[in-house]
Amino acid sequence: MKRRDFLKTAAVGSVTAGGVLTGCAREQGGQGGAPAVQTQKTRVWKMVTTWPKNFPGLGTGAEFLAKAITEMSGGRLQVKVYGAGELVPAFEIFDAVSRGAAQMGHGAAYYWKGKNPALQFFSTVPFGMTADEMNGWLYHDGGMALWEEAYAEYGLVPMAAGNTGVQMAGWFNREINALSDLQGLKMRIPGLGGEVLRRAGGTPVNLPGGELFTALQTGTIDATEWVGPYNDLAFGLYKAAKYYYYPGWHEPGTTLECFVNKAAFDSLPTDLQRIVRVAARAANLDMLSEYMARNNDALDTLVNQHHVVLRRLPNDVLAELRRLSAEVVAEEAGKSAQARKIYDSYRTFLAKVARWDDISERTYLDIRKG
Ligand code: CA
Numbered sequence: 001m002k003r004r005d006f007l008k009t010a011a012v013g014s015v016t017a018g019g020v021l022t023g024c025a026r027e028q029g030g031q032g033g034a035p036a037v038q039t040q041k042t043r044v045w046k047m048v049t050t051w052p053k054n055f056p057g058l059g060t061g062a063e064f065l066a067k068a069i070t071e072m073s074g075g076r077l078q079v080k081v082y083g084a085g086e087l088v089p090a091f092e093i094f095d096a097v098s099r100g101a102a103q104m105g106h107g108a109a110y111y112w113k114g115k116n117p118a119l120q121f122f123s124t125v126p127f128g129m130t131a132d133e134m135n136g137w138l139y140h141d142g143g144m145a146l147w148e149e150a151y152a153e154y155g156l157v158p159m160a161a162g163n164t165g166v167q168m169a170g171w172f173n174r175e176i177n178a179l180s181d182l183q184g185l186k187m188r189i190p191g192l193g194g195e196v197l198r199r200a201g202g203t204p205v206n207l208p209g210g211e212l213f214t215a216l217q218t219g220t221i222d223a224t225e226w227v228g229p230y231n232d233l234a235f236g237l238y239k240a241a242k243y244y245y246y247p248g249w250h251e252p253g254t255t256l257e258c259f260v261n262k263a264a265f266d267s268l269p270t271d272l273q274r275i276v277r278v279a280a281r282a283a284n285l286d287m288l289s290e291y292m293a294r295n296n297d298a299l300d301t302l303v304n305q306h307h308v309v310l311r312r313l314p315n316d317v318l319a320e321l322r323r324l325s326a327e328v329v330a331e332e333a334g335k336s337a338q339a340r341k342i343y344d345s346y347r348t349f350l351a352k353v354a355r356w357d358d359i360s361e362r363t364y365l366d367i368r369k370g
Contacts, residue, residue: 043272045079045103045264050090050111052210053083056234056294057227058256061162061287062106065258068279077272079104090208094259098154103264106161108256109147110191111206115154117332118339121346122147122158124254126193126325129350131163131253131288133357137349138255146342155262159280162256162287165295167248168232169313170225171216171241176313179320188212188224192329193250199324209235216240225250229298230291238306245311249321256287 047066051059059081066079082102084090093105094112109122122143129137137143138160151158170189174181183201194204207215207224209231215221217240224241225248226232238244258280265273302308313321333343 040076042075043077043268045077046087047079047081047104047106047258048087048093048096048102049081049105050084050093050107050208053081053086055083055209055231057164057231057287057290058162058209059083060290061256061283062258064286065106065161065279065283068282069276072275072279073272077268077275081106084208084210090210091206094154094156097259097261098156100155100261100263103261104258105156106256106258108190108254109158110254113191116150116338117335118342119150120191120332121339121342122150122255122257123191124193124251125329125346126196126250127252127322128329128346129253129353130357131165131255132361133350133353134163134253134255135160135284136353137346141349142345143349146345150338150342151259152262156259157262157265158257158259159277160255161258161280161283163284163291164227164231164251164254164256165288165291166228166253167225167251168228169245169248169250170223171232171237172223172243172245173241174222175243175311176245176317178314179317181317186220186222188215188221188226189250191250192325192332193225195328195332196250196321196325199328200321213237213240228291228295229302230294233298233302238302238308242309243311244302244308245313247313249313249318249325255284258283 047062049059049062051062053059054063062081066081070078082088087102088096090107091111093102093107094115096102097105110120110124112119122138124134134143138147144160147158170187172185176182179200182197185197185202187197187202187204188207189197189204190206194206197204205221207221209226212221212224212226213235216224216237224237226235226237228248232238232244260276265276268276299310303310329343333339
């Protein structure tokens with residue numbers, strides 16, 4: 001039987017299928033050069049996501065990760081992706097993976113702020129770190145260890161698995177000329193940014209991406225943010241709102257996540273664990289690269305074909321939002337010893353990296369412009 005046929009057979013109808021692979025692999029200590037019989041378990045995992053299946057960047061990022069794991073493992077660990085609502089609703093994936101109904105999830109940590117506000121720091125912070133800075137903190141300055149510690153309480157192993165880069169401020173049907181223009185605004189905006197909007201007198205709501213267009217068009221919400229031109233064009237948000245504001249002060253480099261049921265992860269041999277971790281790192285890079293490559297043309301299309309009114313938020317509005325953000329973030333950090341510990345690590349790294357970025361990125365971008 002060909003290997004792929006075997007794998008196909010082994011995968012049918014069960015989450016975990018066992019089987020015996022025979023072949024030319026020799027196990028150490030095999031006798032007299034005879035072909036060794038190697039027992040290998042084929043695992044089939046479900047990945048539930050908060051995104052519409054194959055949605056550009058986000059859903060395709062989940063697919064990238066699943067495919068990388070499946071192929072790098074030679075089919076020993078096969079991951080099948082489910083879009084939001086296919087197995088469980090978008091905002092129930094955390095619980096589903098926690099209790100083992102699926103082995104993996106793909107979403108963003110700020111969606112779980114109702115469980116624990118401290119988790120929001122692992123996605124994005126208003127006026128906080130950019131994508132590069134987040135990766136520096138997570139991978140090389142202790143952020144990842146704190147994230148793992150926080151998710152261990154839920155029986156989950158988290159990994160960074162994508163980043164959007166700087167987002168857009170969002171879609172509005174009224175001009176934003178002063179902070180008071182946010183008063184009474186019912187806006188889809190998740191995470192800490194939502195709490196800042198509340199402080200500014202608005203009403204934040206959180207909806208899964210797939211529900212945004214209808215909510216905005218029917219007036220259930222007055223405004224929404226989503227991601228950036230590439231994703232916002234795909235949802236057709238320009239048909240429901242006139243003004244497209246930047247910059248995404250509330251999401252300056254949002255880390256997307258995958259998380260694995262801890263018992264399932266611990267049951268993997270070391271090489272498969274490493275494959276999952278390295279695939280997540282590759283997915284983290286790939287998504288950011290895709291946004292960097294695609295946002296430009298999408299913005300042209302929005303402005304030139306769909307006649308979207310592109311506006312920069314006024315400096316005094318941004319200054320007010322920055323002031324409110326500092327208040328909100330400090331309060332959120334004060335909600336538990338855990339939140340304090342995570343935020344102290346985040347803030348310490350941000351202070352260091354901001355100084356370096358002023359010397360490197362900011363200076364360079366300024367001189368490039370001339
Ligand atoms: Ca967003």
